[in-house]
Amino acid sequence: MFLWFHKLGSPPHFYRIAGKWIPWLTWIFLILVAAGLYGGLILAPPDYQQGESYRIIFVHVPSAWMSMFIYVTMAFCAVVIIVWRMKLAEVVLISSAPIGASFTFLALVTGSLWGKPMWGTYWVWDARLTSELILLFLYLGVIGLHNAIEDKRVAARAVAILALVGVVNIPIIHYSVEWWHSLHQGASLTKFDKPSMPPSMYIPILIMALAFQFYYALTLFHKCRVELLQRERNSKWVKEL
Amino acid sequence: MLVVEGPNGCGKTSLLRILTGLRLADSGEILWRGQPIDRLAGDYYEQVNYVGHHDGVKYELSCLENLRLARAMGVPSPLDLDDVLEQVNLYAYGDSEVGSLSAGQKRRLALARLLATDSLLWILDEPFTSLDKASMEMFAGLFEQHLQRDGVIVVTSHHDISLPTRDLQRLNLGAQA
Amino acid sequence: MSNRLSLGQAFIFLLRRDLLLALRNRAEYAMPLLFFVLVITMFPLALGALPELLARIAPGIIWVAALLAAMLSLDSIFRSDFDDGSLEQILLSAHPIAILVLAKVSAHWLVTGLPLLIVAPLLAEMLGMSAQAQPTLLLTILIGTPILSLIGAIGVALTVGLRKGGIILSLLVLPLYVPVLIFASSAIDNAAMGFDVSAQIYMLLAFLLLSVSLSPWATAAALRMSAS
DSSP, X not given: OHHHHHHXXXXXXXXXXXXHHHHHHHHXXXXXXXXXXXXXXXXXXXXXXXXXXXXXXXXXXXXXXXXXXXXXXXXXXXXXHHHHOOHHHHHHHHHHHHHHHHHHHHHHHHHHHHHHHHHSSSOOOOHHHHHHHHHHXXXXXXXXXXXXXXXXXXXXXXXXXXXXXXXXXXXXXXXXXXXXXXXXXXXXXXXXXGGGOOHHHHHHHHHHHHHHHXXXXXXXXXXXXXXXXXXXXXXXXXXXX | OEEEEOSTTSSHHHHHHHHHTSSOOSSSOOEETTEEHHHHTHHHHTTEEEEOSSOOOOTTSBHHHHHHHHHHHSOBOSSOHHHHHHHTTOGGGTTSBGGGSOHHHHHHHHHHHHHHBOOXXXXXXXXXXXXXXXXXXXXXXXXXXXXXXXXXXXEEXXXXXXXXXXXXXXXXXGGTO | OOOOOOHHHHHHHHHHHHHHHHHHTHHHHHHHHHHHHHHHHHHHHHHOXXXXXXXXXXXXXXXXXXXXXXXXXXXXXXXXXXXXXXXXXXXXXXXXXXXXXXXXXXXXXXXXXXXHHHHHHHHHHHTTOOGGGHHHHHHHHHHHHHHHHHHHHHHHHHHTTSTTHHHHHHHHHHHHHHHHHHHHHHHHHHHHTXXXXXXXXXXXXXXXXXXXXXXHHHHHHHHHHHHO
């Protein structure tokens, strides 16, 4: 197991493996996204309260999940960086940040688009939207700090520390915001009551979530390959390519 | 005593900083008496004294206050601080603010840390910067004494001074480049 | 084997040294306090001086101003030590760095956080905050501002090596201040309405304990990174 881990961690090996996997990931992603969209937009019945406009959740909910999943992935990489100083983890952490920020942004945009028919405005200080917004700031902090430090290995360590500090804080921030919201808004509209969702709605959500996972892996591999080439441009294996 | 030599940019300072643990080595590890320094931590650092490019002295504090802080951070030597200042010719400036001293005097104060604390390994990056001839010879004499006490010195220097010859080793980094 | 100072002595020594430095740079350390007062003065000018409006928003204004003032003062924790090489000496100290970091952060709080306690009642009075809310205001400042210094220290330690660290520092630190802001201002709000505030105060205390125990380690790791 450790040996496998170690081998995958070597940049040339990862570069080759990732290159082989990318076409497969692309196909799986395309199939899943087609299935998810078909299930969500055509098969699922309209909501009896919200009509057709609720269908944006098939994008909104999976991207909100991804925004958190990716941050946790980054924190995991951060531990690997700090304990084992593994180069590949540095590359994965750095390459994940913009993808995570994009998913967060997507969740915010779809959330506010959904808010327009629901609440009559594009933005309300809803607990989920607000903590998603703060999550976006955390991602931008990671990206900003990485860009500001010139030595990329030092930058990776800095970003690893920041990601760990962030991951400890995310639950605290999340629950603070939720508590703040319940205090100030009282009983506002909740977007959907989970238990009442029929399988025809939540299955497409799950398929879309899976599709997004593959999309993440796919873009991550692409970005990691580019980042690796850039970092190791002076090394032997890159020159041999 | 190890003298690290080589042209500008060949990695002398980096090597010294790696030895102090301030900078991480890209590969390999630093051992002190058979144990990696990052595991020894405090037990290593109480035996190390480092004087880098920056003097590491506070301009708003007096010479004595600066040395007292150095003692608090490391292991105090049995010497009286007044004697330490005497040795580096700063006795008259004990209570003056460091900001009012000349560059050479600040450098002497930074090197005075070597005497104010008890340590075995001295890591010195260009210790003689902005020192005059007389001071350089004075410190060369102090190095000699440190070596006689079985101390270890790792030093980089562009200055061609008469370093003590006991156990002198030279490492030329420029040769590989 | 050695006669190195005990950790407590080293802690107090470094704390005293930082306080002494602050005393000799009084003008520089007075700036954040002045800034705090200035920001708060801007609000009545911008929003109009309706007494009920000002009393309503006073807790929020005071706390937002406190966050900004803390941001402004953060850089001084490590900046000058980084520039003159003292930071390297601290990192090479025989004592655990996290404890020394805690000493420096404590000194920073004593010279930047604590003075807010003195001017806050004055500002609260000027904004027409009710008398029953004022003890809570002081309590939140007493518990909340050390958290700001502790969390901020991580941010400064990460950015101290950068030439333009200032703007990125606020991006790193302000989101992490959100929980303190929420609980502190809501405690004051509740106190003004005559409700119980123990829940908020306990939460702030919990944050304080958490940041005292975790932040020095993260700061020490970040300083090592910045020094390399």
